[in-house]
Amino acid sequence: MGVTRTREIGFTPEAVRTAGWGRALAHPARVAILILLAERRTCVCGEIVDDLPLAQSTVSQHLRVLREEGLVRGEVDGTRSCYCIDADRVRAMMTDLNRLGASLERKAACGC
Amino acid sequence: MGVTRTREIGFTPEAVRTAGWGRALAHPARVAILILLAERRTCVCGEIVDDLPLAQSTVSQHLRVLREEGLVRGEVDGTRSCYCIDADRVRAMMTDLNRLGASLERKAACGC
């Protein structure tokens, strides 16, 4: 974004990792996709497109972000693609986020 | 973003709200700021700038995003600004995120 790529340098690995989870969740479409994948239990593929107010290529882009951040795995199944939530990564995400939340809540007392 | 502003239309309020939390956490600098504010207990002001590899104006921008998403409150205190973590909003965030995580983990079984 800016002149130099400071986005990942000078920060702790925890902050960078947490920011990755944040990035994954930072768009309503991606949250909706995760919920949809979870609710259908089975790996819906193009059905996601039908449920979202977005073009197929846009949904594919959002799926790619979710894949990059590890929350979702995709497998080819014939002409279709089968997307699943990666439960391990979801747990890892919740561990990181809860750790952050806990330390923020614990010490949030403010004197001003 | 695209031609039309579909970012917040056609999605559930929960998805939009969760995406807001995601946006707040989507940059390592903002995560670092939150941790810093929590660890110092007191409201550090420009000290944040000294602890981050970013210019003062950039830190100010990140603080604004955190304010917009409600995680942080700022008060003027003389020439300084006093930023505090809003514990209530942090709790609200964690409630939303944990609700999401729970439903994802609970139903993450995948047949493919």
Place this chain on the structure above:
DNA sequence: TTCATATATCGTATATTGACGATAAACGAT
């Protein structure tokens, strides 16, 4: 009042994101 300090905002440049249509690639069916 004048000066120094602290911070928010402005202006600007660049990178990334998000959106779409079009196309490519892979597969199943005919």
Place this chain on the structure above:
DNA sequence: ATCGTTTATCGTCAATATACGATATATGAA
């Protein structure tokens, strides 16, 4: 082999995000 279907990727455009320096504003100190 050809056609239709599904999905990923490409090309492109607009909007947003990120970064910085410069500047405006407000306050406290001298």
